[in-house]
Amino acid sequence: MIVIGADHGGFKYKEEIKKYLDENGIEFEDIGTFSEERTDFPIMAKAVCEKIQKGEADKGILICRSGYGMAIVANKFKGIYCAPVYSEETAKFCRAHNNTNVIALGADYMNKNEAISCLRIWLATNFEGGRYEQRLNMIKEIENENMK
Numbered sequence: 001m002i003v004i005g006a007d008h009g010g011f012k013y014k015e016e017i018k019k020y021l022d023e024n025g026i027e028f029e030d031i032g033t034f035s036e037e038r039t040d041f042p043i044m045a046k047a048v049c050e051k052i053q054k055g056e057a058d059k060g061i062l063i064c065r066s067g068y069g070m071a072i073v074a075n076k077f078k079g080i081y082c083a084p085v086y087s088e089e090t091a092k093f094c095r096a097h098n099n100t101n102v103i104a105l106g107a108d109y110m111n112k113n114e115a116i117s118c119l120r121i122w123l124a125t126n127f128e129g130g131r132y133e134q135r136l137n138m139i140k141e142i143e144n145e146n147m148k
Helices: 009-022 041-053 070-072 088-096 112-124 132-144
Strands: 002-006 029-032 061-065 082-085 102-106
Touching: 002 009, 002 041, 009 061, 009 112, 041 061, 041 070, 041 102, 061 070, 061 112, 070 082, 070 102, 082 088, 088 112, 102 112, 112 132
Parallel strands: 002 029, 002 061, 061 102, 082 102
Antiparallel strands: none
């Protein structure tokens, strides 16, 4: 299952992405925001990441104006690997090489079709393992040293 969250800057894209997920039979949970009223992105990023940490979701989608704020918050959580995604290529390689379990989309830097295309590719891409597994293990060691 996927958990999706956005701040006010990403609300409209979140609604479009939900339609895509529904149309493709992809199970998801929307944790908010539920309007364009101002809200703080750290609240939404935290809620998405906690769901994944608890095993209530496998992957997460975060949407704000740039994608960067959401990614910064998400990467503060042990076991969360989030990348801001702006193109099909970045969507593919953040999964294939980094095994990201969360993506952050920037509504100000892509149109809705591009966002959905990036999501589609991210969901369809498998982690390649091999040398990338070794690097991911190095990241996990650093994470274990620094996230007590």
